[in-house]
Amino acid sequence: KKAIVIGSGLGGLLTAAQLAKDGWNVDVYERLALIGGRFANIEYNGYQLSTGALHMVPHGTDGPLARMLRALGADFEIVQSTPMATVRMPKNAEETDYKNGYEDISYLDFKKHLTSKNKLMMVLLTLGFKAGIIRPTKVGFKTWYSKYIHDDRIDRCADSFTGWALSTTADEVTTREVFKIFNNVYTYGGPGILKGGCQTVIDELVRILSSYGGTIHTKSEVTKIVVKDGKATGVVVGGKEISADLVISDIGHKEAWEICEIDGVEGESASHVLALSSPVFKEYEDKLAEMKPSAGLKICFASDEQILPDGCSLMLTPYTRRINGLNEVTIADPNLAPPGKHLIMCHQRTALDKLDEIDEEIELGLEDVKDLFPDKNVEILMVQVHHGRWPVNRAFSGTDFGNKTPIPNLIVVGDGAKGEGGIEIEGITFGVRDALKIIKN
Ligand code: FAD
Secondary structure (H helix, E strand, C coil): CEEEEECCCHHHHHHHHHHHHCCCEEEEECCCCCCCCCCCEEEECCEEEECCCCCEECCHHHCHHHHHHHHHCCCCCEEECCCCCEEEEECCCCCCCCCCCEEEEEHHHHHHHCCHHHHHHHHHHHHHHHCCCCCCCCCEHHHHHCCCCCCHHHHHHHHHHHHHHHCCCCCCCEHHHHHHHHHHHHHHCCCEEECCCHHHHHHHHHHHHHHCCCEEECCCCEEEEEEECCEEEEEEECCEEEECCEEEECCCHHHHHHCEEECCEEHHHHHHHHHHHCHHHHHHHHHHHHCCCEEEEEEEEEECCCCCCCCCCEEECCCCCCCCEEEEHHHCCHHHCCCCCEEEEEEEEECHHHHHHHHHHHHHHHHHHHHHCCCCCEEEEEEEEECCCCCCECCCCCCCCCCECCCCCEEECCCCCCCCCCCHHHHHHHHHHHHHHHHHC
16 A cells, blocks of 8 residues: 655654654655754764754653654654753842843752742642642633732743743643643653764664655655545645555645646635535634744754753743743753763744744843853854744644544645644654554454
């Protein structure tokens, strides 16, 4: 049986490698010359920068991605961040920035800085959550906890965590999604950095795919998904139709839907015809219209000195103007920078309505770097804005609607089809696992 995968991002390659291992004849078509999508390294002056990810695996060495990679036979190493994170707090509790000094604390010590009442409330909420007494709701996380706790420190830390992990504010993500994420942290553990960066995983997946006979065609954009009699029958690449029994989209629901040619009718008019003819398609189109991508901005810089404590590669920065957090990836793997240099990757959530004023957002991020590290010799290496078709997430965490499309053998994987509770690539792994189950049944 033949499967075609559109896109060589992490979701596409994980699915392709597993299908090839299961005996499918697999062809991956990638629009760019580069393989790996937003999970590939970019070499710059001896620094391993990236096309997207901060080289971080959210649940580390025992998380869903690591487990799936091991089951596939991949060779890779993840260095856990210990403790999970450092939080940079202003030196004096009443201050709202770092200008008069700061204190770096382990995230475990965060509670010590709260009032006794809020400390007690946090303990009660955590116990209630663990015991299953607190029922997660679809209301925004901040709206929910604000019913119980009022503390500027908690608000800032919540925004810093969700901004860094999901590229949303703490109120743009539902309480239900945050609870599922916390549950996964309890189950699998915290983050780690990939030795060699994202590229090691991509290279391994390419190796595994080829070892089972699969092929990746680069510079090969899929311009149409051909649908006949209600089924995907193949794709069009370079004007040529290629038939398949199964089509996997690693380019998101919306993008795949836009290029469907249904019984000879293309693009918007095709979906319009279907939407009118069946409530299933109408419902799908309505869901697509609601799906919102999350945008973000990444600043990579080099330092002559190590910034974070030994072993801890992640810092949350709740008192900046924009930067939510950063990974000092060379703590885990010094080879990600030239000898004697340290590589730091900062991330800031970017509101969709600020994309028109992106220069100002960049300036605010760069000001943050100066305030965070006033006494360090910092060299800015690269600033990247992620939005549109190269976003941080194709759908806000917890809002996508899984792998299925109204066309039975057109399945979506990747960050537009993660399901609930999975941070970034861990969510992609959950989505791939679910997609493979759908395919097997
Ligand atoms: P993509 O990587 O987008 O791959 C899709 C591929 O399809 C691309 O290569 C594209 O060129 C190709 N394509 C598109 N259209 C076509 C077409 N018509 N025909 C053929 N090919 C096509 N996650 C983490 O877990 N840890 C992190 O540290 C982390 N940090 C991040 C930081 C930033 C700034 C960003 C942007 C993302 C980050 N993420 C992180 C998220 C993670 O990078 C993405 O979730 C993941 O890489 C997305 O993989 P994907 O398979 O969904 O799709």
